[in-house]
Amino acid sequence: MDVFDGIATKLDVRQFGPQDVPSEVKQSILEAARLTGTGLNTQHWRFIMVEGKDRLKKLAEDSTSGAWVAEANFAIIVLTNPKYKFHMIDAGRVLQSMQLAAWNRGVASGLFTDIKEENLRNDFAIPQELNITLTVGFGYPAGKLTGRKKDRMPLGELVYYGKYGNQMTA
Numbered sequence: 697m698d699v700f701d702g703i704a705t706k707l708d709v710r711q712f713g714p715q716d717v718p719s720e721v722k723q724s725i726l727e728a729a730r731l732t733g734t735g736l737n738t739q740h741w742r743f744i745m746v747e748g749k750d751r752l753k754k755l756a757e758d759s760t761s762g763a764w765v766a767e768a769n770f771a772i773i774v775l776t777n778p779k780y781k782f783h784m785i786d787a788g789r790v791l792q793s794m795q796l797a798a799w800n801r802g803v804a805s806g807l808f809t810d811i812k813e814e815n816l817r818n819d820f821a822i823p824q825e826l827n828i829t830l831t832v833g834f835g836y837p838a839g840k841l842t843g844r845k846k847d848r849m850p851l852g853e854l855v856y857y858g859k860y861g862n863q864m865t866a
């Protein structure tokens with residue numbers, strides 16, 4: 697898939713079908729994470745692969761905005777080190793890498809950020825020094841995604857030319 701097409705067609709999905717994602721596709725998603733750049737090449741992030749109904753259910757219970765992850769085929773918890781001021785930028789980059797690598801193989805994904813931190817740390821043995829930055833759930837989408845459209849502002853409302861407030865003309 698062309699990179700631009702991937703960006704243009706990817707939606708965040710919260711409903712997944714029952715089919716298993718092959719391990720080779722999972723591996724390519726993890727590889728995409730590994731290959732993504734971090735500030736100063738620190739590679740401070742760590743990833744927890746979560747598979748199996750019981751563990752996904754536990755992950756859903758430990759979230760306050762991601763109950764849907766219980767139905768995902770697998771999930772990846774992204775941990776970053778807050779001692780680096782750019783750690784959240786790194787998290788955003790790796791999230792997009794993994795989501796696009798997945799979508800390239802027809803695998804949809806969604807993320808959540810709101811958690812019951814104490815519970816999640818205990819249930820997944822996450823050390824205190826790492827920030828639990830986000831979790832992505834993956835799976836084949838349930839049903840067709842063709843009915844859903846992106847809801848985005850037009851460029852004219854987002855982009856200025858030269859200085860803030862200057863209209864950009866095409």
Ligand SMILES: Cc1cc2nc3c(=O)[nH]c(=O)nc-3n(C[C@H](O)[C@H](O)[C@H](O)COP(=O)(O)O)c2cc1C
Pocket residue numbers: 706707708709710761762806807808809810845846847
């Ligand atoms: C920083 C960030 C945090 C998000 N947190 C959640 C979340 O906690 N739960 C959730 O279901 N979706 C979450 N989302 C998904 C957004 O709701 C989604 O990206 C947005 O609605 C656009 O979706 P679309 O690309 O399908 O149009 C989050 C997205 C981002 C970028």
